[in-house]
Amino acid sequence: MAIVRCFAVAALCLSGAYAETRVLENFTLIDGSGRPPLANAAMIVVDGRIQWVGPQAKLKAPAGAERVDVAGKFVMPGIINLHGHLGNTRGLTQDPSYFSRESVEAQLKTYLSYGVTSVVSMGTDSDLVYQLRAEQRVGRPRLTRIFTAGRGFTGKGGYPTTVPGMKGPPFEVATRADVEKAVAQHAEKRVDLVKIWVDDHLGRQKKIPLELSRAIIENAHKHGLKVAAHVFYLEDARQLVEAGLDGLAHSVRDKPVDAALIESMKRRGAWQSSATLVRELATFIYAQPHPSLADSFFTRSISPQVLATLRSPSYQKKLAADPDYPQYPGFLERAKQNLKRLADGGVRFGFGTDTGPPLRFTGYFEHLEMQLMVEAGLTPIEVITAATRNSAEFLGVSKDLGTLEAGKWADLVVLGENPLADINNTRSLEAVWIAGARVN
Numbered sequence: 001m002a003i004v005r006c007f008a009v010a011a012l013c014l015s016g017a018y019a020e021t022r023v024l025e026n027f028t029l030i031d032g033s034g035r036p037p038l039a040n041a042a043m044i045v046v047d048g049r050i051q052w053v054g055p056q057a058k059l060k061a062p063a064g065a066e067r068v069d070v071a072g073k074f075v076m077p078g079i080i081n082l083h084g085h086l087g088n089t090r091g092l093t094q095d096p097s098y099f100s101r102e103s104v105e106a107q108l109k110t111y112l113s114y115g116v117t118s119v120v121s122m123g124t125d126s127d128l129v130y131q132l133r134a135e136q137r138v139g140r141p142r143l144t145r146i147f148t149a150g151r152g153f154t155g156k157g158g159y160p161t162t163v164p165g166m167k168g169p170p171f172e173v174a175t176r177a178d179v180e181k182a183v184a185q186h187a188e189k190r191v192d193l194v195k196i197w198v199d200d201h202l203g204r205q206k207k208i209p210l211e212l213s214r215a216i217i218e219n220a221h222k223h224g225l226k227v228a229a230h231v232f233y234l235e236d237a238r239q240l241v242e243a244g245l246d247g248l249a250h251s252v253r254d255k256p257v258d259a260a261l262i263e264s265m266k267r268r269g270a271w272q273s274s275a276t277l278v279r280e281l282a283t284f285i286y287a288q289p290h291p292s293l294a295d296s297f298f299t300r301s302i303s304p305q306v307l308a309t310l311r312s313p314s315y316q317k318k319l320a321a322d323p324d325y326p327q328y329p330g331f332l333e334r335a336k337q338n339l340k341r342l343a344d345g346g347v348r349f350g351f352g353t354d355t356g357p358p359l360r361f362t363g364y365f366e367h368l369e370m371q372l373m374v375e376a377g378l379t380p381i382e383v384i385t386a387a388t389r390n391s392a393e394f395l396g397v398s399k400d401l402g403t404l405e406a407g408k409w410a411d412l413v414v415l416g417e418n419p420l421a422d423i424n425n426t427r428s429l430e431a432v433w434i435a436g437a438r439v440n
Contacts, residue, residue: 021046022436023061026071029053030420032388032403034381037420041075045410048140048436052406073430074418076384077404078117078411079366080391082228083249083274083352086121086129086146091306092358094165099126107362108143110301114363115413115426117434118145118391118401120352122228122249123152123195124169130189140435145411147395149228150186152195153179153216155208159199165357170197173208179215187223192395194220195249197230198240202324207236214243226396228273234261241265247273247394249352251335253280262345273394274352275339277372278365280332286310286359287319297427298364336376343378350394351387370423380423410436 022045029041031053042059044052052059061067087104088094111119121129125148133146156174160166171182186194196216200207213229220227221244228247231237234255237248241264251272252261264270285292292298293311302310309315319325343349353369355362366387373383392402400409412433417425432439 019046020048020436021062021065023059023065023067024075025059025067025069026056027073027075027414028418029404030074030076030381030384031405032077032385033405034385034389037074043075043404043410045436048409050404050406050408050410053404070414070431072416074415074425075404075412076415076419076426077388077402078413078432078434079115079351079387080118080395080402081111081116081274081352081355081366081387082120082247082350082391082394083122083276083354084111084119084362085124085354085356086119086148087126087356088124088165088169089356089358091303092309094357096124096126096165096168099124099128101128101132104129104132104146105143107356108146110362111144111366112432112434112439113301114366115429115432116144116363116366117411117413117432118147118395118397120147120149120193120395121356122193122352122354123149123197124166124356125150126169127189140437142434142437142439144434145401147192147397149193149195150189150191151182152197152230153182153208153212154197155206155212157206158197158208159201159205160197162205163201173212173216176212176215179212180219183216183219183223183225186220187225191225194225194227195230196227196240198236199230199232210239210243213240217244226394234258237261238264241268241270244268245270247271247350249274249276250279250354251275251277251338253331253334253338256334257338257341259345262342262347265342265347266345270347271394272339272342272347272349274350274354275335275373276352276354276369277332277335277339277376278369279354279360280328280335281368281372282359282365283322283331284319284325284328287316287322287325289316292364292368297367298361301363302361332372336372339373340377343382348390348394349386350391351383352391367424367426370426374423380420383423384419384426409434 029038087099226246228249392398414431416428
C-alpha cells in the first residue's frame, strides 16, 4: 500500500500538482553562453530546473509562484571548477587521513558560499567520495555538486607521492597490467574523469614513464572516460596530446607553447581544461604581507589560526627560503602567456584552480583565478564562459549545467555589480542558488 501511495505522489509531482515554482524578475542575464547580456530579464524555475527564461516583458508567471525581485542585479551561472581537491586539508596541513564526510561537506559549503556550484576533485579522493556523490545525484543537491577523478595515476614512487600528505591517494602503476586493473576499477565506480600526474618536480622526483601514460589514456578511452593530466613541461604536453589526452590540467610553464602544440591540440580535440594560475600565485604571494589578508571577502572563510600564521613574519620568511622561490613568479607569467596563446590559437579552454591543498584557498581563489585570466589578456565574458558553459561541455554535463537556459538546473549566482565591466565584480556576490533553491 505504501508503494502505491509513493507512486501516486510521484505522479502528482510530475503533473505539476506539487511543483515548486519560483520566478526571478528584473535582472540582467549573463547566461554563460557567451552571448551579450540581456537586460530586464526574468526566469521561471520549476522543481529546480529552468522552465523559461527571457525578457521580463514576455514573462507569464504561473499562478501561485514565489516571486523574487532582483531588480538592478546581475545573474550568471554558478562557477564550475574543473580542478579542485576535496577533504584532505586542515588549516595548512594536508593528509589523506583527513578525508571524511565532515571535511568534504565543510569544503563544499565554502565553495558554495563563493558561488562555485560544481567542482571536480582531481585524484586525491577516498572511496567515500562515491557515496557522497551518489547521495547528491539521487535528488537535488544542497551543497556544491561533486564530480571526481577518484584516485589519480603516477608511476611507482613517482611525483607526487613524495609530497607531504600525498602518499596513498595516487595509484602507483608499474606495468600495463597495473593500469588495466586500476582503470577497470575506475570504470566500475563511474569516475567523471581520469587524472595522471606527469611531472618530476623540477627534476627532483620520478616522473611516470610515457608508455604508462599512453596505456592509461588508451584504457580510459576504451571505457568511455576522458583523461586530464597534470603537466609542467612543453614536451610532455606535446607527447600526451599526441597520445590522445583530453585535457591539460595545468598550463605549460617551462617554455612558450608553440604552433605545433596548438595545431596538435586542435586536431586531436584536446583542451586546456584548467590553467590553474592561482596554483602558481600561491607558491609565492604569502612570502610577504599580501592585501588578501585584510580583504573580508577572503578572511570570512579563513580560520583565525591560519590568518595569524599567514601574517607571521617567521612564516613568510620560511616560504621565501624555498630554494625555488625566485622562479615562481616567472612560472606564473609563463602560464598566463601560454593560456592566452592557446586561446588566441583556437584551443578550447575551461576553468580550474587546483584549490583545496594548503595555501590554495577554496572559494576566494576561484575569483582570483578569474582576475588572473583577465590579466592574461582574456575578456571578462570569455572568462565567465570558460567557467560555466565550457567547463560543463568538457565534463560532459552541458545538458544539465553550464548555462542558464530552459531545461537546465538553476545553479546561479546573483551579483550586485556587472562582472562584464570588471571581472572583480564577481566578488559582489549577493546570493547563490543551487538546483533552484537559494542557499544561506
